[in-house]
Amino acid sequence: MLYLFWNVGLLLLCILMESSCATLSPAGVNYEVVALTEIKKALHDPYNVLDNWDVNSVDPCSWRMVTCSFDGYVSALALPSQSLSGTLSPGIGNLTNLQYVLLQNNAISGHIPDVIGKLQTLQTIDLSNNKFEGKIPTSFEDLKNLNYLDVSYNNLSGTLPKISARAFKVLGNPLICGQGSENNCSAVYPEPLSFPPDSLADQPGAARKSHRMVVAFVASFSAAFLFIVAIALLLWWRYRHNQQIFFDVNDSIYGKPVLDWSRRKKIAKGTARGLVYLHEQCDPKIIHRDVKAANILLDEEFEAVVGDFGLAKLLDHRDSHVTTAVRGTIGHIAPEYLSTGQSSEKTDVFGFGILLLELITGQKAMDFGRGANKKGVVMLDWVRKLHQEEKLNLIVDKDLKNNFDRIELEEMVKVALLCTHFNPSHRPKMSEALRMLEGDGFAEKWEASQKLETPRNRAFEHAPQRYSNYVEESSLVEPMELSGPR
Template sequence: MSGQIPKSLTDITTLQVLFANNPLLCGPGTTKPCPGDPPFSPPPPYNPPTPPTQSAGASSTGAIAGGVAAGAALVFAVPAIAFAMWRRRKPEEHFFDVPAEEDPEVHLGQLKKFSLRELQVASDNFNNKNILGRGGFGKVYKGRLADGTLVAVKRLKEERTPGGELQFQTEVEMISMAVHRNLLRLRGFCMTPTERLLVYPYMANGSVASRLRERQPSEPPLDWDTRRRIALGSARGLSYLHDHCDPKIIHRDVKAANILLDEDFEAVVGDFGLAKLMDYKDTHVTTAVRGTIGHIAPEYLSTGKSSEKTDVFGYGITLLELITGQRAFDLARLANDDDVMLLDWVKGLLKEKKVEMLVDPDLQSNYEETEVESLIQVALLCTQGSPVERPKMSEVVRMLEGDGLAERWEEWQKVEVVRQEAELAPLRNDWIVDSTYNLRAVELSGPR
């Protein structure tokens, strides 16, 4: 092959080797120009590409595989890490796993959970000058919330037990459901690993006990009409606890000190929130005896079994407190050779037909004698030795309203006459009246 190479063929790579090694060719792609063409520099010799070695291919393949594996690991690792972080943070969303001081404001219905700091500020760090009272469950402090509302803060002194937080919360929620005009409404609570506190509305007129025995000289005594309203209102409150709460609530410490007075001197039963809850299927609760000497029913003291009828007994003693103005248990009565137990003292005076000596001197004869007799009759029916023979609180309410007291009292007197004759026949000369025996039929007129 010889002659001038056409320009169109010089761009074909596969022909460039043939053109470069043929001395008979001229023109572009060769080592010499054709006749008449200007001289030109020859093109660089053609070097065909070296085929890739086996080791280089393997390295490239490994790099690709490594990248794919790393990407897959990242795809699975990101969700796993996110899930682990979510699980770790989840317990912080549970309300009771957070320390009380850091809790946000939480309401359970109308029940508020206060922070400990909030109640410390309200009570001036539980200053002794703000103490309203002391009891077996703890101290009660007067407090003022940030909005100016006055409250009573009960600081419980219970022993802490594992799992007690859940039980406390459950009881608090159950107690908050007991809403009645004659029951002290629970406003809120506070719970920390070391503190249990209950928050109630502040009662400016204090308790029945304080008004009967600890009033200031400038404060007038409770008049008879107010005492009758207190008797009926507290009976209605206890009846609600027994018959309208599910599960029913047994108070176990009914006394004048636990009946508070609102601004209108209406009775408000307090401290029922500290009673044990009783399931509606049960007839009693066996537990440590709680109560106040003079108010504790004999069967509760001897067996530790409380029931609605133990509350009825305590209520009967409270009626005697309202009538007499005296304490249920008072060693000072020994100075006059009287019984230290109010119930025994009352029975002794009734036996001697000295009814007028039972009435609180602060009343100064400003009372209806027949109404006093009726209240005494209800009190004696409530404090019978046998719990079975005591009326229910709902029956007490009806009797105080004038329904059925005369019939119940007459029936009780007939039974007592027969019973006392049978019991006292061999011991007629040694008969002693005390709270462990039923009183002989008392000669009181029925309601008029």
């Protein structure tokens, strides 16, 4: 049941990501994030109320003072009384699903962007008590769904466009409504409207409609509240029942039962299936960028689910890589990512190979080599050496007490070595790694890889062939968690 819950959660995550793809460019850039960032750049924000508007985000729905609809589009921009100055960027025209714009009681100046007239879903615009100047855009005449427009107490001028809003307030603009003006300002704002408009109550049947809306709101809020409570109770029960959600290869350093060989194989295959889904079945594909044992979720049946997407990146299937600041965990980061900052699905494959070695050895790549006997040795280099010397029995977790299949051990080690090849183009795709773990095509892939292991064919012949050299020669020599903004 819990396995189903976590898988449904992962599925919902990908569905939500896919549902927001309408706002993504082929490069994985969210147009609404770009639009909001342009708005932020044009404003002066003395109290940093917009500090969590991050251009590197995939989804702006968690940003302060931004509200999204159920399908993930920005529907409201509410920044009243925030001491903002500067100008209002035309980028607001790219928020094509906006219904409410509330910027009243600030000190925003400049012209009102013409492009607002293209936002056909707009219902309420309040720009009152600012320093806007120039004309009210005639494009506002095209806003057929507009209920409320308040531009009072600004420095606007010119003639009034024919606005179809139920309430249109322009009082306090001397160049429009001053003495001698030809504009009939008193005719365009019947009675002040609240939010939502009270005047709807004067219409036949409006009271019943209002009542139904209140009932619907209360019911929706109650359902959401109960859902949150249910999730909290489930997580609390899970904590009490298992005392741990994330998998740790060292659970026996804490007195917990040792994972037997069959469970370790099950975890390896479950993790591979999760990465296959992220790389080859999601659109856009998802690069996890921090594949390691500590980020694998297990249920009570030891089914594995990939977790912790804090460093994940979206990538179009036509793109081979993305260049970013290096983030992840030393010991799991692919050499090309360390040296160039380029991450791809093949960097996840490298991390998966290290994960297999963690499952086999029962040690974390981070902690490996800190003992007196293996000082300065990186796990991957150590395993490669013992594999060449045909001493694989020395790498197996002693807590297994020799209860493992020797043939399966050799195959899993070879899969790990294929996944951690220094040349990313020689690493298998995750779907190929999964098939090899299931016994399909393993011999052919290994034989093909051995033919490539000649000095003439190495793509990295001028680079150090020991993983420890990459770590030592990079600027990231500390055995530390490399986390932070994506």
